[in-house]
Amino acid sequence: MRKPDPLLVTRSADRFSALGAEPRLQILRLLLAAHPEGMVAGEVQEELAIPASTLSHHLEKLKQVGLVKVRRESTYLWYSADTDALREVMNFLYEECCTRSRAVPAESVVQISR
């Protein structure tokens, strides 16, 4: 059984926590659907009908744990999903469930999807 890497566990917990609020999960879903350009904050706000300040807090949280990136384009802020972080999260689960333990068969994960 492989070495756990405490930092990865902590980082993953932080990211799960960020994904654990439905508004934020919805935000990320939107950004993924708009990948790789991402979306301007106001566009997200309009789509989800969230007050600007609340949205800003959520985006900040997602950014803080590395799940989203932001770039400025004049007055606009473009937010986009950080695929490296997402990959790391998915890999973490894959490792824990399918490699370190064999609790979940690897094939079953990438399947069902169709």
Next chain:
Amino acid sequence: MRKPDPLLVTRSADRFSALGAEPRLQILRLLLAAHPEGMVAGEVQEELAIPASTLSHHLEKLKQVGLVKVRRESTYLWYSADTDALREVMNFLYEECCTRSRAVPAESVVQISR
């Protein structure tokens, strides 16, 4: 692009939230490593040095969102990871990142691991 299924999104958010606390993530890791038998509550407690009542709450939360199952064996309660729920969580991420969006290439998820 496929239908989102609002219930799945909510359920996933709840599960991410449960995974978003490091003690609980550690608990799940232990249970996965001990899969499929799982572990007795007291064994988990000893391993992680968490007060019994605190641990009990964490286990309750994990159980509530479906990530762990429990069975009684005389005085002992055996907790174990619920692989169906874990598979659903992994599939959700896979769908969002690799299918609905192509943000993360599918191969890169199951790789790197080894």
Next chain:
DNA sequence: CGCATATTTCGATAATTGCGGAAATACAGA
């Protein structure tokens, strides 16, 4: 039944998080 062990439930508190209006900041263009 009464005891010992395993675990949960109660009750109370501290800490964190979510939220959103109002004010502040950033930027572009006239």
Next chain:
DNA sequence: TCTGTATTTCCGCAATTATCGAAATATGCG
């Protein structure tokens, strides 16, 4: 520089969550 739009930051409040000791419950055994 003044104005308008985009977005964040400030501030405070409400709600949820994390913790944990103590008491309660569950179970098996002598």
